[in-house]
Amino acid sequence: MxxxxxxxxxxxxxxxxxxxxxxxxxxxxxxxxxxxxxxxxxxxxxxxxxxxxxxxxxxxxxxxxxxxxxxxxxxxxxxxxxxxxxxxxxxxxxxxxxLQKRDNFGEIRELTVKEKEIINRIYYKSSLDEEILDLVISYCMKINDGYIISWFINRSVEFLENHHVENRVDAQALLHTFHQKYVLNFGRETYVNS
Structure with a gap:
């Protein structure tokens, strides 16, 4: 040794x-x-x-x-x-x-210390496979102009975990559903005065 x-x-x-x-x-x-x-x-x-x-x-x-x-x-x-x-x-x-560098629509940049902490927390806290977490991180970065935003990535991971996703194909379909249901309608919800 x-x-x-x-x-x-x-x-x-x-x-x-x-x-x-x-x-x-x-x-x-x-x-x-x-x-x-x-x-x-x-x-x-x-x-x-x-x-x-x-x-x-x-x-x-x-x-x-x-x-x-x-x-x-x-x-x-x-x-x-x-x-x-x-x-x-x-x-x-x-x-x-x-994970230190990610593709931001063809542009390579170094992640901030906060973004690294968010990714580490997700990888060590989540029950999802690494391949699925990679997919979620890429999706979240595309939606947020290449940045890692804690609340957004947490909601995306929770959505997949709640649906007990086990493979990449199911994860992609569920992320599409998440996008349609929550992202496209963000800020457009109507509230009824009670």
Whole structure:
């Protein structure tokens, strides 16, 4: 095993977090590390790599919900070695980097920090497949002049989740329905005075 991977093993998770954050850990962060060690039984080296991954994907924030979502994924992937952890982390980070730039009607631009947070939240919170989420994000960007708008993407994802969509074809049909029902009529609703 390389010297770099041994570096993950040789540092206690609390010290690793402190070094990555450049400050003392908060009580909530310490409790979260304890929870991860107790619940997932990751070795300290794997936990350190998970901490690094969370900070890379979550704009240098070590928040409970996002961290537990990543830990659940690593547990489901049965990550029991640093080599496997490194391979999985690399693959997931490459996916994340692909989301950094999106096609805005032929124009490439970098997503804002807020947009990256919205996308991360959607990917880690939603029960939909990544392929379907990619479709939703593209749809939302086309409707909103190339921008990611939180409330719009959340409503679109909720609509598909409520209809238990399972494949891309059904997702496209439901997005068409969503568009016809909610987007085209936005602002045209009539209200009856009571």
């Amino acid at each position: 390389g010297q770099r991977l041994n570096g993950y093993k040789s540092v206690a998770p609390i010290e690793f977090l402190k070094s990555k954050m450049g400050r003392e850990a908060t009580l909530n962060e310490i409790l979260l590390l304890d929870y991860l060690l107790d619940t997932y039984k990751f070795s300290p080296g794997i936990l350190n790599m998970l901490v690094e991954q969370v900070l890379k994907l979550n704009n240098h924030k070590f928040s409970r919900g996002f961290t537990i979502k990543v830990a659940n994924e690593w547990s489901e992937q049965n990550i029991t070695s640093l080599i496997k952890a490194e391979e999985y982390a690399k693959k997931e980070y490459e996916k994340f980097l692909q």
